[in-house]
Amino acid sequence: MTMFSELITSAVSDLRHGGFIKDANELQHLADFALDQSLSAGNRKDAFEQIAMRCHVKWLGEFYLSHLSQKAWWGRLEKLGRSAKKNSRSI
Structure with missing residues (x-):
């Protein structure tokens, strides 16, 4: 969970x-x-899944962050999404 916490x-x-x-x-x-x-495990799992869904290029990935390149932002979201999915499966 430490990696997830850092990513979030x-x-x-x-x-x-x-x-x-x-x-x-x-x-x-x-x-x-x-x-x-x-x-409950169900509530926690749902929260992880909601985070993973937001890590899509058509959701949070559409935001322009002037301090990051689009590639860097998408890369961060991809890592966060993978981490959220992994944590969701482990509950």
Whole structure:
């Protein structure tokens, strides 16, 4: 989960830096749910799946972040999406 936590922190920070505050807050909220061990496995799994869905080029990937190249942003989203899917399967 450490890698996931690092990836989510980075993505949320990038979104906030780019001015996408609402999306950053939603992503952080989902991550908080996904990592909350007191929640049911189903709720946590759903949160991880919601994060993975947002890591698509047609969702968060469409945002322009002036401090990153499009390739770098997509690469970060791809890593986060893979990590979310992996964590979802392990619940």
